[in-house]
Amino acid sequence: MAESAVASVVRAFGTLATEEAAFLRGVHADADLLRAELRRMQCFLRDADARRRDGARLTNWVVDVRAAAYDAENALEEADYLGRRRRLRLGFAGALVWCADVAALHTFGVNIRRVRARIREISDGAAAYGIADLGETTAVPADLQEQDEVIPYDLSWNSADTNLIVGFHEERNNIFRELMNHKICQICVISIVGMAGSGKSTLARKIYNDPRVKQHFHSSSWISVSEKYRFLDLIKDIARRIMGMTRKMIVIREEKDKDREDGGANSGSKSKEVTIEELENMEEDDVLKFLHEFLAHRRFLVVLDDVWKSNSYSKINRILSVLPDVNNGSRIILTTRDMDVPKHVARMKSIHEKKLLDGRESWELLEKMSFPVYQNVSSADRSRLMLIGKKLALKCKGLPLALVVLGGYLSRNLDYDIWSGLVHNLDWEARKNDEPVWNIIARSYNDLPNHQLKSCFLYVASFPEDHVIRVAKLCKLMISEGFIPHRPNRTMEDTAREYIKELAQRCMLQTVERSKWHGSIKSVVLHDVLREWGIAEARREGLFNIWSNPTDSEAPSDSITAYRIALHNFVGCTEINVAMPMLRTLLVFFKSPAVSLLCRMKCLRVLDLYGLKELKSLPSGVGNLIHLRYLGLEKCGSGSIGIPSSASDLLNLQTMDARGSTVKSLPGLFWIIPTLRHLFLSEVNHWVPPEVGCLGSLQTLYLCEVSLFRDVKSYLSHKQRSRARSANYSIALRNEKIWAAFLRSLEQMEQAVLLHLESWEVAKGFGRRYASGSRIRGQVFSAQLISSISRHRHLQVLELAGRWKHGDSQLSKLPHGLKKLKLIGSELSEDPMPVLGFLPNLVVLVLEDNAFKWNSMTCDAGGFPRLCHLTIDGIKSVESWNVEAGAFPSLTHLNLISSFTGMSLPPLGLLHVTSLKTLLLKRHTWNGSTISSSNVGKLEEMGCKVIIR
Numbered sequence: 032m033a034e035s036a037v038a039s040v041v042r043a044f045g046t047l048a049t050e051e052a053a054f055l056r057g058v059h060a061d062a063d064l065l066r067a068e069l070r071r072m073q074c075f076l077r078d079a080d081a082r083r084r085d086g087a088r089l090t091n092w093v094v095d096v097r098a099a100a101y102d103a104e105n106a107l108e109e110a111d112y113l114g115r116r117r118r119l120r121l122g123f124a125g126a127l128v129w130c131a132d133v134a135a136l137h138t139f140g141v142n143i144r145r146v147r148a149r150i151r152e153i154s155d156g157a158a159a160y161g162i163a164d165l166g167e168t169t170a171v172p173a174d175l176q177e178q179d180e181v182i183p184y185d186l187s188w189n190s191a192d193t194n195l196i197v198g199f200h201e202e203r204n205n206i207f208r209e210l211m212n213h214k215i216c217q218i219c220v221i222s223i224v225g226m227a228g229s230g231k232s233t234l235a236r237k238i239y240n241d242p243r244v245k246q247h248f249h250s251s252s253w254i255s256v257s258e259k260y261r262f263l264d265l266i267k268d269i270a271r272r273i274m275g276m277t278r279k280m281i282v283i284r285e286e287k288d289k290d291r292e293d294g295g296a297n298s299g300s301k302s303k304e305v306t307i308e309e310l311e312n313m314e315e316d317d318v319l320k321f322l323h324e325f326l327a328h329r330r331f332l333v334v335l336d337d338v339w340k341s342n343s344y345s346k347i348n349r350i351l352s353v354l355p356d357v358n359n360g361s362r363i364i365l366t367t368r369d370m371d372v373p374k375h376v377a378r379m380k381s382i383h384e385k386k387l388l389d390g391r392e393s394w395e396l397l398e399k400m401s402f403p404v405y406q407n408v409s410s411a412d413r414s415r416l417m418l419i420g421k422k423l424a425l426k427c428k429g430l431p432l433a434l435v436v437l438g439g440y441l442s443r444n445l446d447y448d449i450w451s452g453l454v455h456n457l458d459w460e461a462r463k464n465d466e467p468v469w470n471i472i473a474r475s476y477n478d479l480p481n482h483q484l485k486s487c488f489l490y491v492a493s494f495p496e497d498h499v500i501r502v503a504k505l506c507k508l509m510i511s512e513g514f515i516p517h518r519p520n521r522t523m524e525d526t527a528r529e530y531i532k533e534l535a536q537r538c539m540l541q542t543v544e545r546s547k548w549h550g551s552i553k554s555v556v557l558h559d560v561l562r563e564w565g566i567a568e569a570r571r572e573g574l575f576n577i578w579s580n581p582t583d584s585e586a587p588s589d590s591i592t593a594y595r596i597a598l599h600n601f602v603g604c605t606e607i608n609v610a611m612p613m614l615r616t617l618l619v620f621f622k623s624p625a626v627s628l629l630c631r632m633k634c635l636r637v638l639d640l641y642g643l644k645e646l647k648s649l650p651s652g653v654g655n656l657i658h659l660r661y662l663g664l665e666k667c668g669s670g671s672i673g674i675p676s677s678a679s680d681l682l683n684l685q686t687m688d689a690r691g692s693t694v695k696s697l698p699g700l701f702w703i704i705p706t707l708r709h710l711f712l713s714e715v716n717h718w719v720p721p722e723v724g725c726l727g728s729l730q731t732l733y734l735c736e737v738s739l740f741r742d743v744k745s746y747l748s749h750k751q752r753s754r755a756r757s758a759n760y761s762i763a764l765r766n767e768k769i770w771a772a773f774l775r776s777l778e779q780m781e782q783a784v785l786l787h788l789e790s791w792e793v794a795k796g797f798g799r800r801y802a803s804g805s806r807i808r809g810q811v812f813s814a815q816l817i818s819s820i821s822r823h824r825h826l827q828v829l830e831l832a833g834r835w836k837h838g839d840s841q842l843s844k845l846p847h848g849l850k851k852l853k854l855i856g857s858e859l860s861e862d863p864m865p866v867l868g869f870l871p872n873l874v875v876l877v878l879e880d881n882a883f884k885w886n887s888m889t890c891d892a893g894g895f896p897r898l899c900h901l902t903i904d905g906i907k908s909v910e911s912w913n914v915e916a917g918a919f920p921s922l923t924h925l926n927l928i929s930s931f932t933g934m935s936l937p938p939l940g941l942l943h944v945t946s947l948k949t950l951l952l953k954r955h956t957w958n959g960s961t962i963s964s965s966n967v968g969k970l971e972e973m974g975c976k977v978i979i980r
């Protein structure tokens with residue numbers, strides 16, 4: 032969208048380094064004139080975008096404006112880059128580049144004048160296209176247009192989170208009975224069939240997440256089957272999910288001694304332990320054997336969501352054949368748009384055709400979405416709106432997605448005239464036979480308050496189908512793209528999160544997960560139908576194109592050239608450098624372009640090579656990508672990845688994410704990049720800590736120095752991949768001297784809100800055991816390091832994996848502003864709960880793997896006043912737990928995992944915790960352990976769900 036491009040360039044003028052004012056004085060006059068030209072053009076570009084479909088001439092004019100704006104931005108950044116480089120290269124090195132910089136500045140001035148001439152030519156040509164008067168229709172100045180604020184309602188409740196079930200009850204109950212039917216022991220397939228947007232996945236998800244289903248099946252897995260998939264990738268995905276992706280190890284039972292009577296996992300057997308990383312490197316036959324052995328003695332549930340007819344029946348049956356049938360009541364749920372799919376699938380038990388909603392059900396759903404609890408509407412206004420709302424509900428023809436999206440739009444426009452106008456003015460006929468909701472989506476999209484938010488919505492459509500997107504990553508990408516404006520007294524990350532929250536509240540994004548401790552959205556997904564609409568709109572807008580195979584790069588676009596490309600399982604892209612010499616964004620999902628070509632894409636701002644296992648090193652010329660803001664190397668390389676020294680020349684870089692990857696070395700000068708805001712490094716073989724004062728712009732720092740032992744590296748890399756964070760600071764270091772060096776820098780950063788320290792060593796006969804047979808335990812944190820944490824007065828999240836030296840006496844020094852505390856392997860010698868209970872703002876507490884070694888635990892009255900979530904995992908020494916009346920007044924979720932093996936659970940004291948909503952009791956085996964049926968019954972009478980696994 033051209034308006035977004037021009038607005039980004041206008042903002043770029045304001046960020047020219049003031050330190051280089053003298054250095055750039057020769058070109059500032061030309062730059063100011065160019066800015067004036069662009070601002071005049073921006074005044075009427077919004078109307079031009081709105082009327083672009085009126086004809087090809089207007090479309091071509093908008094394309095020319097966008098190209099000129101990008102050309103101007105490139106020229107401006109090149110000049111700004113020269114100024115930054117000169118400031119950083121002082122002394123003799125700076126003198127060496129002075130002559131070259133002066134010559135480059137001359138070229139910059141020529142380029143600015145060339146772009147100005149081009150823009151004047153575009154403006155003069157507008158009259159010929161009949162659009163010369165467009166500027167008169169926009170009275171709001173460009174400055175004010177950019178200040179259109181998005182302020183979502185600040186409530187944890189969100190209509191998009193509710194997954195409302197209207198009209199599904201009979202179908203849900205029937206499927207539930209089939210899943211739990213003990214008389215049918217053979218594995219069977221239950222299909223849910225319906226048109227796009229009819230609620231198939233919502234129904235399946237509601238059943239999948241039911242606590243009774245979770246308790247009935249020992250393992251479960253939700254798999255989204257894309258239209259184009261690789262069999263090996265899909266079975267690995269099944270294995271990861273059904274075995275528990277966040278577990279520290281995967282256990283296969285190889286020799287059965289005694290089966291549980293209910294067909295569950297056997298006890299007293301030998302086991303093989305395999306890490307997630309080792310699973311990733313397995314060949315197809317090994318994965319199939321691995322998966323079969325793991326499931327051989329478990330009752331499992333697998334959901335295959337959105338199976339396409341184009342997948343072919345043989346491919347679908349091949350997937351099903353991987354799952355063993357051992358007559359223990361395992362089930363498979365399959366959702367599809369095509370009735371022919373279940374008719375040709377083996378092991379079919381039943382087919383449930385998802386019916387559309389009737390008039391009463393349609394209005395019930397639309398009413399709930401249109402009048403959320405955070406909107407105050409008078410009874411008189413509500414009555415008037417309800418009359419017209421019932422007509423609108425009938426217009427949606429019973430399609431749940433249409434009702435949900437329309438409800439999201441109506442909730443933001445509680446005005447009778449707007450509602451009434453929709454009945455008569457909106458084209459309710461389907462644009463495509465299977466997509467009657469498209470016009471409703473278009474109306475919701477056009478109602479978004481500014482062009483930046485529109486760009487953000489379309490950008491999400493570039494991700495693969497059903498791809499769960501981490502909000503933290505999405506925010507960084509949107510900032511790097513220039514979609515997020517600067518706001519007074521607010522970080523760009525905060526603004527980006529507000530945009531995502533706004534889209535979720537408008538039901539244009541689906542919330543997948545929320546943070547346990549502050550309720551913010553952690554991950555989202557885009558519905559298939561909205562994604563298809565977004566892809567089509569993005570191609571028309573020239574925002575991005577999606578390529579899935581080499582022929583896509585040769586196919587003509589349905590409109591205009593895109594400056595962003597998303598490659599989905601794409602192999603062989605030598606054409607991309609020829610067809611897209613001005614490419615600004617390259618998003619790679621799972622497959623790779625030729626890395627050597629990257630250095631020729633001189634305009635790249637975003638480069639994300641997610642999951643590129645073939646990557647061995649970035650090319651030596653990567654420093655020539657002077658516009659680069661985002662460098663994604665997550666889960667890349669099968670070994671260590673080389674980062675050349677030229678990477679320190681990326682003076683516009685904002686984010687580098689190499690979590691789940693091993694980096695050979697990090698250039699020492701990398702730390703002086705002035706724009707660096709987020710740095711994620713799971714494993715680095717060699718690096719030099721930054722000097723004090725080098726990290727002034729850094730908001731996220733995630734580093735981990737680990738042992739050279741393979742099993743330890745596998746464990747740590749797995750932990751980093753499985754941990755999603757939305758916080759601002761994270762440190763993970765093994766070497767105390769390096770940590771001390773970082774601490775000197777961190778102490779100057781008043782914005783620090785999260786610290787993560789992880790320190791492990793190989794141990795004999797103690798600690799966690801891994802595939803190679805060795806064990807690891809936490810290294811010792813010195814008392815000085817623990818004491819230093821108390822000086823971080825803004826600290827909200829603290830995660831410590833390692834032993835505390837004199838730790839018991841240090842607990843009282845923890846900052847009182849902490850909202851989340853996680854202790855792993857701390858080996859505290861006394862009960863920490865009496866001290867931790869005094870933390871007034873603590874919301875989430877996690878104690879794992881011998882966090883303390885004491886035989887009793889006491890929670891005092893009045894302790895933990897705000898704690899909502901408590902997880903105790905791997906604390907086996909406790910034999911008694913005393914919970915006094917008045918403790919945990921806000922506790923809602925309690926997880927006891929492989930803990931308290933010497934006592935009866937749940938403890939009697941939990942009956943004092945009247946706020947408790949969910950209690951999870953989980954162990955690998957319950958042999959020899961005691962469950963108090965009386966206490967379980969009393970908790971359930973109090974309204975607490977007790978789940979025993």
